[in-house]
Amino acid sequence: MDVDLDLLRQYNQSLPRYTSYPTVPHFGEAVGREAFQAEVVRENASSPEAPLSLYLHLPFCRQLCYYCGCHMKVTHDPARIAKYLRYLKREIDLLVPLLSSDRPVTQVHWGGGTPTLLSPEQIRKLGGHLRDRFRVAPDAEISIEADPRGLTESHIAAAREIGVNRLSLGVQSFDRTVQEAINRVQPERLTRTAVRWARGHGIDSINLDLVYGLPHQTLETMEATLDGVVDLDPDRIALYSYAHVPSVLAHQRLISEEALPAPEMRLRLFKRALETLTAEASYQFIGLDHFAKPDDELACAQQNGTLRRNFQGYSTRAGADVYAFGLSGIHQLSGLYAQNTKTLRTYYDQIDQDRLPVYRGYRPTQEDRLRRHVIMELMCNAEVQKAAVEARFNVDFDAHFSDALDRLRPMAQDGLVVLDPEAIAVRPPGRLLVRNVAAAFDGHLHNASPDAQPAYSESV
Numbered sequence: 001m002d003v004d005l006d007l008l009r010q011y012n013q014s015l016p017r018y019t020s021y022p023t024v025p026h027f028g029e030a031v032g033r034e035a036f037q038a039e040v041v042r043e044n045a046s047s048p049e050a051p052l053s054l055y056l057h058l059p060f061c062r063q064l065c066y067y068c069g070c071h072m073k074v075t076h077d078p079a080r081i082a083k084y085l086r087y088l089k090r091e092i093d094l095l096v097p098l099l100s101s102d103r104p105v106t107q108v109h110w111g112g113g114t115p116t117l118l119s120p121e122q123i124r125k126l127g128g129h130l131r132d133r134f135r136v137a138p139d140a141e142i143s144i145e146a147d148p149r150g151l152t153e154s155h156i157a158a159a160r161e162i163g164v165n166r167l168s169l170g171v172q173s174f175d176r177t178v179q180e181a182i183n184r185v186q187p188e189r190l191t192r193t194a195v196r197w198a199r200g201h202g203i204d205s206i207n208l209d210l211v212y213g214l215p216h217q218t219l220e221t222m223e224a225t226l227d228g229v230v231d232l233d234p235d236r237i238a239l240y241s242y243a244h245v246p247s248v249l250a251h252q253r254l255i256s257e258e259a260l261p262a263p264e265m266r267l268r269l270f271k272r273a274l275e276t277l278t279a280e281a282s283y284q285f286i287g288l289d290h291f292a293k294p295d296d297e298l299a300c301a302q303q304n305g306t307l308r309r310n311f312q313g314y315s316t317r318a319g320a321d322v323y324a325f326g327l328s329g330i331h332q333l334s335g336l337y338a339q340n341t342k343t344l345r346t347y348y349d350q351i352d353q354d355r356l357p358v359y360r361g362y363r364p365t366q367e368d369r370l371r372r373h374v375i376m377e378l379m380c381n382a383e384v385q386k387a388a389v390e391a392r393f394n395v396d397f398d399a400h401f402s403d404a405l406d407r408l409r410p411m412a413q414d415g416l417v418v419l420d421p422e423a424i425a426v427r428p429p430g431r432l433l434v435r436n437v438a439a440a441f442d443g444h445l446h447n448a449s450p451d452a453q454p455a456y457s458e459s460v
């Protein structure tokens with residue numbers, strides 16, 4: 001894949017990642033638990049057989065990685081984890097009676113934090129708790145995030161027993177200097193062993209997470225990490241950009257700013273990674289930060305135009321409502337977004353009162369749904385057919401989106417998009433900057449005053 005550094009430089013700006021539209025900073029407490037419950041009841045009555053996607057948030061980690069941007073808590077106390085699991089199960093049991101029992105679960109994701117900080121027995125029990133309460137489809141995608149540090153073969157065996165078929169391992173960088181600077185020393189052999197265990201237990205789909213823009217990262221160390229990762233032959237690779245925002249995440253002050261790659265170096269690291277993965281290792285660029293082997297489900301869904309995006313990133317399970325359990329989890333119903341509380345005390349308090357721990361949300365308007373549809377088509381399938389949008393939403397596309405089309409014209413001149421009378425197509429250079437293309441349709445971004453804009457990470 002050719003990467004034009006001048007274009008990246010020109011268009012690099014802070015923009016949403018569009019795992020939802022509108023994005024999370026627009027959620028408010030006016031839409032809370034009662035609105036969420038009413039919507040759950042309504043949607044389950046109107047679509048009693050629609051597929052479900054479940055997300056479990058396990059927030060605990062043994063040690064803080066200084067770059068971390070997740071909702072996590074450091075703990076060494078097994079009793080704290082056991083307590084959280086008791087409440088998580090109670091939360092599941094509060095929601096289940098509101099759901100139609102005919103709905104098949106087609107996707108389950110265990111995220112965190114570090115889900116594999118649970119003991120193998122805890123993994124088995126929580127997996128069993130879900131299976132006892134939901135109709136998990138035989139071909140459901142069940143994925144878990146794991147930290148090779150502290151992982152044992154028994155964890156992998158337990159995960160496989162409860163049906164896990166996708167494992168996502170955090171790597172970030174194999175370089176020792178980088179690892180020390182981010183407080184995540186993880187010898188390469190731990191990652192290699194984790195991959196071997198997973199394959200040995202029949203977990204065939206492996207994802208490895210990398211990060212660029214970390215302290216002390218150079219083209220040489222990036223290349224060495226990529227060589228090691230490609231040698232492990234994962235099915236998917238996620239390549240995230242490190243967003244250094246110490247004003248929001250105070251612990252990031254522990255990273256020395258002098259050690260961070262300069263903006264130009266960040267671009268070069270990204271370019272090198274992209275070229276290595278797509279040209280030398282034959283991974284397909286799915287979008288934003290995701291790569292997959294050409295025969296992987298994600299790559300096939302992209303070719304078939306059925307790729308979707310949700311809070312877990314790109315997904316092949318189109319149309320499934322996402323129900324999230326645990327601290328900070330985000331529910332994604334077609335008619336409502338809702339987020340769980342982010343503090344443990346409130347989480348426990350609410351559940352003790354038999355209340356779902358939702359604290360804020362957003363009810364998309366018809367205009368939001370229209371814009372969401374266009375943004376998701378661009379982000380996932382790199383194309384929007386105007387007639388299909390007009391038929392579905394009863395609008396005149398060009399008249400309704402005249403502002404957005406004006407914003408896209410310079411991008412068309414720069415070769416990022418093609419503006420046809422019938423369609424908008426994202427060209428390969430535009431796929432690297434697809435957030436910029438999608439943002440042209442973001443009504444909330446363009447209608448708010450600059451001071452009211454939430455902070456987003458940069459495109460590259």
Ligand code: SF4
Pocket residue numbers: 060061063064065067068069070072112113114147170
């Ligand atoms: S393991 Fe993941 S969630 Fe935990 S501190 Fe490190 S980056 Fe954050």
